[in-house]
Amino acid sequence: xxxxxxxxxxxxxxxxxxxxxxxxxxxxxxxxxxxxxxxxxxxxxxxxxxxxxxxxxxxxxxxxxxxxxxxxxxxxxxxxxxxxxxxxxxxxxxxxxxxxxxxxxxxxxxxxxxx
Numbered sequence: 001x002x003x004x005x006x007x008x009x010x011x012x013x014x015x016x017x018x019x020x021x022x023x024x025x026x027x028x029x030x031x032x033x034x035x036x037x038x039x040x041x042x043x044x045x046x047x048x049x050x051x052x053x054x055x056x057x058x059x060x061x062x063x064x065x066x067x068x069x070x071x072x073x074x075x076x077x078x079x080x081x082x083x084x085x086x087x088x089x090x091x092x093x094x095x096x097x098x099x100x101x102x103x104x105x106x107x108x109x110x111x112x113x114x115x
Contacts (some may be wrong), residue, residue, distance in 0.1 A: 021045050024052070072113050079106035 017023035036087030039048070082105035089101035 020046055023049065075109050075113050079109035082106045082109065 011027055012021075013020065013023045017026060021046050025036060025039050027036075029054055043051075085105040087105050087108065089096070089103045
């Protein structure tokens with residue numbers, strides 16, 4: 001049996017729902033029938049909340065991962081374009097007292113990705 005997670009706008013708490021737990025059980029029963037009423041069997045409401053949070057976090061992690069991959073691609077593309085450009089190097093956001101290291105912008109960007 002496969003399940004499809006409802007889009008957030010498709011799930012709404014009804015006035016008859018006692019709390020989010022009964023709303024979850026009602027919605028699950030709508031989707032899979034009487035088996036949805038067994039959601040709480042052997043589990044506390046705290047367990048249900050922990051499971052809900054875990055499922056939500058898994059979805060959020062996937063979205064963050066996709067955003068990070070996109071950012072890394074942009075940084076690599078930019079580093080490729082900036083190979084010949086130099087920039088001053090700083091130590092802890094301060095110019096060193098005796099010498100000023102010179103960095104390639106592309107090296108700085110790639111090192112930021114690796115860090």
